Amino acid sequence: MDGASAELAAGEPKISEEPPSDGGGGGGGGGGGVAELTPEELVAKSIAPVKREFLCPPPTRTCSDDADDVDSKTKKSALSSSFLKEKKSKRQLKRERQQEKKSALHLCPVVARSGDVSSCRYNDKCHFSHDVEAFKAEKPDDLEGECPFLSAEGPCPYGLACRFSGTHKDGFSGEALDGRKKNSEMNGLSKDVQKLLWKNKMKFPKADAQLKLLGHMNSKNKKLSDKEDDNQTTSNGSPATGENGCLEVAGDSNNQMDQQLAEEDASDDHPFASDEVRPLKKVKSSVDEIDCPNEINNGVSVLEKDLEKSSSHMESGTTTNYISIETDKSLKLHPREKKLIDFSEKLYLAPLTTVGNLPFRRVCKVLGADVTCGEMAMCTNLLQGQASEWALLRRHSSEELFGVQICGAYPDTVARIVELIDQECTVDFIDINMGCPIDIVVNKGAGSALLTKPTRMKSILQAASGTIDRPITVKVRTGYLEGKNRIDLLIEDIGKWGANAVTIHGRSRQQRYSKLADWEYIYQCARKAPDALQVLGNGDVFTYLDWNRHKSDCPDLSTCMIARGALIKPWIFTEIKEQRHWDISSGERLNILKEYVRFGLDHWGSDAKGVETIRHFLLEWLSYTCRYIPVGLLDVIPQRLNWRPPSYFGRDDLETLMASDSAADWIRISEMLLGKVPADFAFTPKHKSNAYDRAENG
Structure with missing residues (x-):
């Protein structure tokens, strides 16, 4: 064998x-x-x-055992249900957070790091507990093993709160943060940029210039832009100031945001002073990201009409000339030369919601993955400066070839996020998700909904690829409706619109994850694709035999993306590289x-x-x-x-x-x-x- x-x-x-x-x-x-x-x-x-x-x-059943059997089933059901989460209202969650703050276990992070109650500059006004003795009395026992930060330069950043504090060396406490984490992880959102996003004051010169070049900057955008410029500068070009000499900000919501930011500035040295969720200001966009009832909510019949209409009126793809207008100095004065990535034969770990976090990707890298990609991030949330969404873009230094995946419904939103990521993050490529089947995404006109709108697909790809030099890739499904595949009709145009690679998941949106992936259709698309466009296949790759078969059946296929196969057995990358079925033991899995x-x-x-x-x-x-x-x-x-x-x-x-x-x-x-x-x-x-x-x- x-x-x-x-x-x-x-x-x-x-x-x-x-x-x-x-x-x-x-x-x-x-x-x-x-x-x-x-x-x-x-x-x-x-x-x-x-x-x-x-x-x-x-199971063997007897009349006398029926009562015991029912009792055992009841106990097992009760044990399982005891771990199920109850849905709680926002008011109940807020009340629990407030009660948690009053707990002795909610020790002030500054006090925990230093061990000195007087080290917190907020004293009695601090939201956290300063009772060190009460914290020690209620703190759970330490976990087995050593503190993961023992080998780092400087003290453990969690001090007394560390679940391995018993292994800390003498003097292993203080204010310094972990240098190892700072050096090994990147793509964090700076507070200055986050504040600009919160206040809707972030500038996107490259994206706006490209959108204007493509004709996506309408009169409404121009008025908003002109008004914004007038509010920020006077006729002589100096900043507009109020009576107190400070920059004027129109609107009560902006004043409230200023107050929030001032409070944040005051607590920069005390980042954990509040656990309340910050209210986020809605980002102004040239096109609001609203539900698309005409496209999605009216059912399959409307979608079928959209599919037929868009197929019959599909525009012929033409390569956009990225030469900038002479009056716009934000773009280069010559055609852009794109950086290229060769995905051929590389083992690509798919972007995976929830489970595809940074530690999981590190595990897959150790086991043989070549390319990794962050979890899907929503463009609207990124533009709002949501820290939880930006955390999805984090990268570890071991991820040698790393990309991020974003999801948006309109070219202006995507182009601006692409520019922001290119400016703030270290990534090798940016993947645009046009295949997500989840209802909450599709109902916003993003993900798989874009498969019904090839003209919008074109606009998004042209806007994104024309804004930055970094490679743009796209992930799609075979189509929206089962039995009505359409990517083969678009595959030649996708490359012309600016994508460097396309990943095709061999199922339709309607199909979700039922039935097997249609690899014959993926092969058909790969053979029709232009030479400059790399085609990656995705779906049901679970063994090295699957990998070998897809590569041999279609040499035009660059590589295969591995998704659920890696979730179930992350050592699939080792199996492919070593060409074997690994009968892994339970100890090795542990x-x-x-x-x-x-x-x-x-x-x-x-x-x-x-x-x-x-x-x-x-x-x-x-x-x-x-x-x-x-x-x-x-x-x-x-x-x-x-x-x-x-x-x-x-x-x-x-x-x-x-x-x-x-x-x-x-x-x-x-x-x-x-x-x-x-x-x-x-x-x-x-x-x-x-x-x-x-x-x-x-």
């Missing part, structure tokens, strides 16, 4: 590597019914053919989780808040990894992404625990790595990924 791991080399029965048929759709069941079927019959029903000796026997926790402590922090943040994202990830079936347990390899596993035992207790689809068991795994969960802990998977065909990633 070529490429099989050494664990299967001896003492195992012959294993077939024939790929399963795509038919069937039955799920797994109890061990009794499954054990009666042959491996071929199980594969035909999309049930994983687990070896009979590992199948769980069907070591990967330990590595993730170590990276998480470095990224989110080692205090209680950081630890619980790591636990949350770890549990989200475990909701995918439970779908992996060890190679040594299968009668037919490799595992397919659409197989449903029957109930089975692992080769040891840990492997059995890792195969559980119960949130309570995922929490047990998290407690092995991060200690006991808090008393009021609750968790519900965001994407409900254990409902196989409803995952929002990939």
